[in-house]
């Protein structure tokens with residue numbers, strides 16, 4: 134083992150190593166703001182968290198020289214000692230960042246692509262996911278290829294990477310992907326990191342106009358998670374149903390089209406994503422509406438069965454549709470469009486087992502579907518709050534009709550058979566669902582910076598009847 138007293142590297146030695154093109158991983162452990170203000174050219178910002186300890190360090194080859202930078206140097210010294218105890222060739226910049234006499238640069242580490250820019254260029258890039266195989270199988274960006282970080286350092290596996298496409302490396306937050314960029318660069322392959330990783334990807338919102346008549350329906354999709362939300366406009370007066378973060382997107386769309394958001398609704402207490410209803414209503418100075426059948430600890434207008442609300446020249450009728458949650462509401466606009474939350478999807482029906490009492494919920498779900506939703510006009514368009522993986526869009530949007538919904542699996546079953554099937558479903562619950570529900574109820578304060586991490590992972594609100 135290395136002598137732990139001898140892990141420091143002076144500014145002069147490091148300058149020489151860089152000039153001599155010694156393969157180096159330069160990790161800056163300071164706060165991101167300090168890093169962006171000024172950092173050693175070629176260094177990457179790194180967070181020394183559990184993910185780094187468990188998923189990055191074991192995957193760095195033992196002969197790769199690592200230099201850590203902090204200010205003062207105590208922290209980098211401590212981490213270098215820990216890395217050496219794992220068998221890595223780690224060092225730290227003596228005297229910390231302030232002792233660096235070489236070239237510095239400002240801003241983020243150069244080679245990144247924002248989630249929005251990636252979305253715009255999806256067809257032109259090679260998506261290289263560097264997480265472990267088990268993480269990849271759980272959730273991924275469609276079309277991405279998995280080469281775990283440790284394999285990236287093995288030049289043989291790099292043959293799978295095309296030469297004619299831009300490479301974008303993907304991991305949960307961008308840290309592992311940065312290390313992968315380094316490994317690729319050593320092999321002469323240039324790449325970019327997805328900024329904020331999959332957590333950042335999950336926050337991309339895409340608006341698609343579905344109905345462009347006197348009443349306009351814009352579906353706003355959270356493309357990384359399959360969450361759907363809506364802006365419905367009549368005579369310049371807009372309502373928003375099930376808004377998602379980042380909520381500023383809805384105001385941007387309203388501004389662009391010249392309408393005003395006057396009311397914000399949630400269909401139910403969501404378990405898989407943080408509702409942006411409260412913050413959007415505040416931001417847009419709009420009225421906020423929640424189900425009166427669900428316990429909220431916030432100021433809002435609480436509505437229920439048969440309530441009616443007018444906006445522009447349109448009328449929204451509220452239908453209590455329990456079964457996914459006890460208080461779920463569906464919103465029927467002008468008898469033409471029904472916003473079903475997580476009760477009725479394009480490809481499936483809602484799952485009733487996110488909370489306890491699955492049997493009772495399944496019975497309610499049966500009644501909701503047969504007595505309330507499927508009895509609407511056959512031409513009525515169905516707009517759900519999610520779509521599953523692999524569900525095909527119609528001109529870029531996800532919606533159905535009552536006529537098509539009647540043909541979904543299980544809807545031809547007799548009541549008891551339906552209940553037995555629904556109760557038997559065991560689909561894993563969304564990650565972090567307890568905390569998300571508590572935030573959406575208003576029980577726990579929301580820290581907006583936590584949202585990408587809370588929402589990481591797929592949505593799991595539908596039943597799998599395949």
Ligand SMILES: [Fe+2]
Pocket residue numbers: 401402403404405457475594
């Ligand atoms: Fe839900």
